[in-house]
Amino acid sequence: MSLARVFFRLHGYLQPISKIQAPLVSRLIRTQNEVRYWQYTAAPQSTSCHWQLQEECLELSYGGLVMHFDYVWLRDHCRSASCYNSKTNQRNLDTSHVELNICPANTRVDDENLFLTWPDGHVTKYSLSWLAQNSYEGQKQSAMQPRIIWNSDIYANAKVPSANWDKFMTCDDELKKFLRNFLLYGIAFVEGVPPTVEATETVTQRVSLIRETMYGKMWNFTSDFSRGDTAYTKLALDRHTDTSYFQEPCGIQVFHCLKHEGTGGRTLLVDGFYSADQVLQKTPDNFELLARVPIKHEYIENVSDHRNHMIGIGPVLNVYPWNNEVFMIRYNNYDRAVINTIPHDVVKRWYVAHRELTTEMRKPENELWVKLKPGKVLFIDNWRVMHGRESFTGLRQLCGCYLTRDDALNTARSLGLQA
């Protein structure tokens, strides 16, 4: 079976990535060493507005964008008091009562607004800038999550400061700076934290809620083989994301090394979004395969008190279909399960694509190595940045937890950040 047909069956509603008009690459602006996503600004470049009623949609040209709004959509999103409760930000309108082939009886535009009168006399008013911000065409050009993708040089040159424990706990501005860096780079540090599990928990509560898993809430582990996983040994671990075997992998991972009396044990960090972007630029077909083919990850634990069987299914690269922006990477070769849902010819091509991504991720120039010390707490975006570790000797005690992603983004938004 051809790949195209497999895609059609699995994701018939999606356009092939190669056919999407504005590929991800063209939406990146490169400045010196830095790669940054566009931020769409609502401010229109030109305030002139043209509109045209087409058979199925209203075409609106405004602020340098040509936008298309379906009539049902325009009726459904009406912000009038009877259709929308602006106190609760919830829809009042019962969408099921809207005639699917509805068409405005009258249309008018002034300097700032579009006015539509519907056949029953109801009037909808949209500000043109609101329409520009909320149009499909506008969204296609903007990033959901502005970010700076990095290799080790880019990260080192950015000289991203760590937050300071005292300030972090008391000053919202320090928290905001920390979260801005975390959103941009997918990693951030707090220094000067007392080397205890309690203080580590306290520091995380500024950011989000703990995501309890079968490993507990806060964990504090050594190489004692207490659980059925290589993390609980002294062995090196290649770069990976954690909990790839959850339907929704944990959003954030927190590490605080409370003690290490021995050698080795450095932490490896790699920006998975940077590697994915390299694949997209070099071999878009491989990017597409990694974004389309669902893969299983599995955690089977069978040691004394701990019996767990977790399965998570999803592509290695999770992308928003309208703009190809990668929002989550599921990459863990240890926990990847049997591949049995893909025909053999596609399997081979998937392995080729996976190999290319792995090659990018393993390039030494993409690796950031840090030695975690007591007092230095590391937050990792587990949907983006891979972590690994060097083998070590001696007693090494690592504490930390997972955090819920929604609540971290909620904190960021409450401080005025785009998240």
Ligand SMILES: C[N+](C)(C)CCCC[C@H](N)C(=O)O
């Ligand atoms: C972090 N902590 C030690 C609690 C758990 C480690 C989980 C390791 C697992 N192979 C995974 O990648 O998800």
Ligand SMILES: O=C(O)CCC(=O)C(=O)O
């Ligand atoms: O020991 C470490 O530094 C990290 C181990 C690991 O990958 C994990 O706990 O998720």
Ligand SMILES: [Fe+2]
């Ligand atoms: Fe891990």
